[in-house]
Amino acid sequence: MARIYISLGTNIDPVEHMQSGLIDLHEQFGQLTLSRMFESEAVGFNGTNFLNMVAAADTEMSIADVVATFKRIEKQNGRIRGEKKFSPRSLDIDLLLYDNEVCQFPIELPRGEILYNAFVLWPLAEVAPSLQHPKNTKTYQSLWEEYDKTSQNIWPVEFDFPAILTR
Template sequence: MARIYISLGTNISPEQHLKAGLLDLQQYFGALQLSRVFESEAVGFKGTNFLNMVAAADTDMSIADVVATFKQIEQANGRIKSEKKFSPRSLDIDLLLYDNTVCALPVELPRGEILFNAFVLWPLAEIAPDLQHPVVQKNYHSLWQAYDKQCQNLWPIAFDFPAELQPSLILSTL
């Protein structure tokens, strides 16, 4: 069984798509551990603010099957395959970590943006503060503490999680 960490982001009907994405993830992966939800300014383009968070789950799926499942969930929530990299998103789901796997294919792991985007690093540090990044060998709490917080605007928000989420859900508050 592998422990996976998942980044979710949306800026098109963000509450609706984030809730739907969480319910879909729970359907495929069971109980989820969730960070708080954060609002952030768009990075790389001018656009409306995003809602972002990180979830953790356990799975027997391969990396390729996990990524394919994420793409299926994105498409079910209105994601268009041909969208530009820096553009509005109905739902963006990325695999950040798959245990301590380091690889380039079928996807880059650990995902590079962990170290560069506050909207990934802060929520990851909430739910896995003592976990070590498998390449830089520092834990996520330390990485977040050292992060230049002036380079990206990000703030936690109140969010009504779907009542249908399993009660074993853990909400962190760092």
């Protein structure tokens, strides 16, 4: 059984897509451990603010099967493949960590943006504060404490999580 950490983000009908994505993840992986919900300014382009969070789950699926599941959930929530990297998103689901796996294929793990995007690192530090990054061996809590918090605007927000989820 592998422990996976999942980043979710949306800025198109964000409440609807985030709730739907969380329900879909729950249906696929069972119980989820959830960070708080965060709002952040768009990074890399001028756009409306994003909702972001991190969830953790356990799975027997392979990395490739997890990623395929995420792509299917994104598509069900209106995600169009081939969009520009920095553009609005109906739902973006990324695998951040798969146990302590370090690889480049089928995807890069640990995901590089953990170390440079506040909207990934802060919620990850909430759900896995004492877990160590597999490459630099610092805990996510210490990485967040060291992070330059003036580099990106992010703040916790109230959010009505779907009733089937236990926080």
